[in-house]
Amino acid sequence: PAEVVPQAPEDPLFGLMRAYKADESPNKVDLGIGAYRDDNAKPWVLPVVKKADEILRNDPEANHEYLPIAGLASLTSKAAELLLGTSAPALAEKRTASVQTISGTGAVHLGALFLAKFYKIQGANRTVYVSNPTWANHHQIFTNVGLPIATYPYFNKETKGLDFEGMKAALAAAPDGSVILLHACAHNPTGVDPTPEQWRELVSLMRAKKHFPFFDTAYQGFASGDLDRDAGAIRLFVEEGFELVIAQSFAKNFGLYGERAGCFHYVASPSADAAELTTRVASQLAILQRSEISNPPIYGARIASIVLNDSALFAEWQENLRTMSGRIIDMRKQLRGKLEELGTPGTWNHITDQIGMFSFTGLNETQVLKLRTDYHIYMTKNGRVSMAGLNTRNVGYVAAAIDKVVRE
Ligand code: PMP
Numbered sequence: 001p002a003e004v005v006p007q008a009p010e011d012p013l014f015g016l017m018r019a020y021k022a023d024e025s026p027n028k029v030d031l032g033i034g035a036y037r038d039d040n041a042k043p044w045v046l047p048v049v050k051k052a053d054e055i056l057r058n059d060p061e062a063n064h065e066y067l068p069i070a071g072l073a074s075l076t077s078k079a080a081e082l083l084l085g086t087s088a089p090a091l092a093e094k095r096t097a098s099v100q101t102i103s104g105t106g107a108v109h110l111g112a113l114f115l116a117k118f119y120k121i122q123g124a125n126r127t128v129y130v131s132n133p134t135w136a137n138h139h140q141i142f143t144n145v146g147l148p149i150a151t152y153p154y155f156n157k158e159t160k161g162l163d164f165e166g167m168k169a170a171l172a173a174a175p176d177g178s179v180i181l182l183h184a185c186a187h188n189p190t191g192v193d194p195t196p197e198q199w200r201e202l203v204s205l206m207r208a209k210k211h212f213p214f215f216d217t218a219y220q221g222f223a224s225g226d227l228d229r230d231a232g233a234i235r236l237f238v239e240e241g242f243e244l245v246i247a248q249s250f251a252k253n254f255g256l257y258g259e260r261a262g263c264f265h266y267v268a269s270p271s272a273d274a275a276e277l278t279t280r281v282a283s284q285l286a287i288l289q290r291s292e293i294s295n296p297p298i299y300g301a302r303i304a305s306i307v308l309n310d311s312a313l314f315a316e317w318q319e320n321l322r323t324m325s326g327r328i329i330d331m332r333k334q335l336r337g338k339l340e341e342l343g344t345p346g347t348w349n350h351i352t353d354q355i356g357m358f359s360f361t362g363l364n365e366t367q368v369l370k371l372r373t374d375y376h377i378y379m380t381k382n383g384r385v386s387m388a389g390l391n392t393r394n395v396g397y398v399a400a401a402i403d404k405v406v407r408e
Contacts, residue, residue, distance in 0.1 A: 012136075013380065020378045028376040029398055031389040034188065034357050035257055036222075036324050039391045044324070046255045048316040052306040062302070069286045069294070071100020071263070072301040078308035079248060079263040083217065083231050090238050094275040095268040097282035099289055100261075100296040104218045104249025107264040108141050111214060111245045113288050114266075114281075115179060116145040119212070125175035128214070131155075131167075133382065135188045135216070138181060150174070155190045160350035160362050162192050164201075171205055179212045184246075185230040186219035186356020189384040193223075193355060199233045203240050213237050218249040223356040225325035227318065243269040250304050252357065253321060259300025324388075331390040332359065338399035344406050359385045367405040375401040 010018075016032040030041075038044040056062055070076065076098035080091060090096050101107040112128075119126055128142045131154035142149050152174075153166030171180060182202075187193055194202065206213060215234050221227040237244055250261040266281045268274040289295070307313045329352075336351040351359050363371070363383035371377040377398055379385050390398060 016378055016380060019372075023376050023378075025376040027397060029378065029389060029394050031377060031379040031385045031398070034252070034386050034388075036252065036255060036357075036388045037391070039327065039393075041389070041391055041394070044255060046317070046320045048307055048313055048320050049254060049256070049303055051313060051316070052303045055306055056299075056302055064298070067100070067295045067298050067301065069289050070098070070282070071296045072298070072305055074309055075261075075301045075305040076100050076263055078305065079250075080265055082220065082227065082308065083234055083246060083248060083265065084238055084267070085228070085231070085235055088235070088238065089270070090267050093270065095270065095278050097266040097278050097285060099264045099282075099285045100301055101247075101264050101289075102293060102296060103251050103257075103260040103262040104216065104247055105137060105141070105262075106260065106293070106296075107247030107249065107262045108138065108216060109145075110264045110285065110288060110292070111247055112142050112145045112147060113292070114245070114285060115214075116147050117288070118284065119179065125178045127175070128179045128181055129171070129174055130181045131183070131187070133189055134181070134183070138216070147179075150178075152180075154187070155192060155360060157362070160192075160347075160360060161353060162194060162198070164194065164198055168201070168205055171202070171209065171211065174209065174211070177210045177212065179214050180206060181214045181216060182233070184215045184217035184220070184234050185232075186223035186358075188218065188356070189358050189380070189382060190360040191354030191356050191358045192360070194233070196232060196236075199236055203236060203242075206237075207240065207242070213242055213244040215244065215246040217246060219252055219356050220248070221253045221318070221321040222325055225322040225329075227321070238267055241269050243267065250300065254300075254304055254307070254317075256300040256303060259303070260297050261300030261304050328357070328387045331387050331395060334392075334395045335359075335387075335390060335399055338396060339402060342399060342403045344399075344403040346406060357386055357388060359387055361385050361402070363402065363405070367402075367408075370405045370408070371401055374405075377401055 020030045080096050080098045127148045127150045129150050129152050130138045132151035152170035153163045156163040220230040223230045244267050246265040248263045251257045268278045307317050332352045336348045339348045361383045365381050
């Protein structure tokens, strides 16, 4: 069949990473890939993850057997608590079904597959609405399972904040019962989140339209440093009684990127037969999982489970999260401060207003490419900067380079 297979383009993000690696300049700066770096620009193994790894290595019972199809139960149950809160009625009423997945990507995929198979309510629209822009993989994942995609406005180019009016108008215009993909916190790529009041407005609008929320949460605790706060939007929708699904990644908040630890959760609306419906959903998720990956990987799941099930380690994890989010917030302040000191044309408040791993700088493609060729600073073409790539030694260099390309 190879004769009919066209050459596919390289993944832009991984292509960028390759170009960065090949660059021999001592000044080069990687603001592309979304992975945390410490102030020395090095990957950071969380101290709490090192401790959990030690515990695991000394566990005489540990082996390399298969996990169950739905994954490590001690992880999935705590993962649901982490999202919904330990005392959530949805948990007590057994209205949640949780499955361990191949990190967040696998969770989005399992959710997409589940909806492709079962979201066939009479008259409901199978189109999945994603924000414009969104994490590029959303488009590919939903398209791969045959679900059509539409977009809703999200980013206001003028304010570099949320286009809330545009978003609401699009959700109101979408056919009733549409699937709406929402980033729970630290929106990728813009770093722009709705305020708590705006989330409440979205609840009213989506309830009136009978829309189905599909939450993607890849930055809980990593965004604000507060796990509960970063789960606020999800908890609000669950408390308001929505039936919904959640794709949860432990890549960023545990620094377990390559271990592929994550979960997919289904939450039923409160009703007399909610627990029974949930059991049925869980049985179907198990069938889908079996045909896709048989069972999920064990190492990252065990690490996360050890931390989530031990109160002292959990407290240490929260401390580690504050270290990461605190450094990023500090870099936001420094970058903005330096640009303002230089009097760089334009406004730069959005750099500190935005939250999480990324900042949508507003730099255009020409400026981005100039930063790459003239200054060895690598970011995606849409002007997205991974804040974790900044540190106390390069932030001045980056600000000066941005200043130069903006003035040209
Ligand atoms: N969703 C969003 C919005 C993301 O930013 C990411 C990480 N880039 C993911 C999902 C999933 O990443 P992973 O599969 O590494 O958990």
